[in-house]
Amino acid sequence: MTDMIARRARLMGPNVPTFYDTPVHIVRAAGVHMWDAGGRQYLDCYNNVPHVGHCHPKVVAAIAQQAAVLNTHTRYLHDNILDYIERLTGKFQHDLSQMIMVCTGSEANDIALRMAQAVTGKTGMIATDNTYHGNTAAVSALSTRRPPIGGYPGHIRLVPAPDSLRPVGGTLHGQAQAFAANVARAIEDLEASGFGFSGFMLCPSFANEGFPTLEKGFLDPTIDVIRRAGGIVIADEVQPGFGRIGSHWWGHEALGFAPDVVTIGKPMANGHPTAAVIARPDVMAAFREAFGYFNTFGGNPVSCAAALATLDVIEDEGLVENARIVGAYALDRMKELKHPMIAEVRGQGLFFGAEFVLDDAMTPATDFVATLVEEIVKRGVLLNRIGRHMNTLKIRPPMPFSKENTDQMIDVIKDALAATPVPA
Numbered sequence: 001m002t003d004m005i006a007r008r009a010r011l012m013g014p015n016v017p018t019f020y021d022t023p024v025h026i027v028r029a030a031g032v033h034m035w036d037a038g039g040r041q042y043l044d045c046y047n048n049v050p051h052v053g054h055c056h057p058k059v060v061a062a063i064a065q066q067a068a069v070l071n072t073h074t075r076y077l078h079d080n081i082l083d084y085i086e087r088l089t090g091k092f093q094h095d096l097s098q099m100i101m102v103c104t105g106s107e108a109n110d111i112a113l114r115m116a117q118a119v120t121g122k123t124g125m126i127a128t129d130n131t132y133h134g135n136t137a138a139v140s141a142l143s144t145r146r147p148p149i150g151g152y153p154g155h156i157r158l159v160p161a162p163d164s165l166r167p168v169g170g171t172l173h174g175q176a177q178a179f180a181a182n183v184a185r186a187i188e189d190l191e192a193s194g195f196g197f198s199g200f201m202l203c204p205s206f207a208n209e210g211f212p213t214l215e216k217g218f219l220d221p222t223i224d225v226i227r228r229a230g231g232i233v234i235a236d237e238v239q240p241g242f243g244r245i246g247s248h249w250w251g252h253e254a255l256g257f258a259p260d261v262v263t264i265g266k267p268m269a270n271g272h273p274t275a276a277v278i279a280r281p282d283v284m285a286a287f288r289e290a291f292g293y294f295n296t297f298g299g300n301p302v303s304c305a306a307a308l309a310t311l312d313v314i315e316d317e318g319l320v321e322n323a324r325i326v327g328a329y330a331l332d333r334m335k336e337l338k339h340p341m342i343a344e345v346r347g348q349g350l351f352f353g354a355e356f357v358l359d360d361a362m363t364p365a366t367d368f369v370a371t372l373v374e375e376i377v378k379r380g381v382l383l384n385r386i387g388r389h390m391n392t393l394k395i396r397p398p399m400p401f402s403k404e405n406t407d408q409m410i411d412v413i414k415d416a417l418a419a420t421p422v423p424a
Contacts, residue, residue, distance in 0.1 A: 029054035045383040045397045051267030052313040053400045059270045062309035080304035094258040098284040101299030105238040105265030106134030108275040118290035122196025128161035130388040132208045155195040157186035161209040180221035199232040204251030205240040210387030216256040235259035246324030246349025269306035319399040323349040330406045353393040364389030375416035
């Protein structure tokens, strides 16, 4: 392990991120399990990239079969991309009927920003102040993990993210209006600064913000503010999409709003590098008119075959319904956990967790949760933490996750909680 870490640093450079204080050297995976180089099995409660399970045989076969026949780009005609767009857009409403396929969520979000510019003729963009939307120069300016060198560009405004325990505006009852008021002020500032307002990008589950508990309709006042200002709404569905939340295929459906653009990525082809932007025809036409765009690998036949097979598995194996049933069971089991530092257990479908605090003032228990995660991993369960203060357990397993898997996970979390010292 030490030799591999040193080799990574020599070949990949410093500060290349890994999970956990003691990184896990994974050599194979299947379904909801992964195995390390020593042969130890781990229950995967975290990875949403293998959406239908690690190395699903139907997806593997689709990739291999298509790779043996043809893999080229979309300047040549091929059926797979058209078949996939027709099938996937059938899962959307609000006239979201046209698609650009790319390779990563970062690329998809980069295009979405340019769509907002093309529609409005303006450049100002709003996101929350604790979000992540990718790694390109454009979208990293929205992301808050590491501020851009030289500071955030002038056309970006970040508004306080919604929060279950520390609500924007001070009360849960007033949080929706307070959030919308902050967006309205940001729009006014962008217009006064000469950039104008083009749009708002958000994850419908506010995943990196700590996936707060929000009622359907929470965004209605904000959407009204955006529409009146002439901006567009971009829903980044990379984490909540493809049925993960159990009740709906998409996070924006659960929250009850109609986006103008949707971006998708990681789960789309079960690990094959595939992502996409879905938009209304008028938005797509504005983008195509304003920008010449082509992606060499986006929408290639192999990626499309993997994506089509992933859709088949989601439907054939009833994985959205599984997320609903097992997610509700998991949330109930999580609520059985007894610990003085658990402030809230929350989530939707197979995207859930618990926030830990130190006191009644809701002081984040960041160090405690960091230690807790390490204890859980030592016991053979992979999960992680998230949120502004990284004090919330984040559990987001592959979609075939079962009640039996849930019971194993809960047993491990209980043991790890008992082994993690409570701060004095």
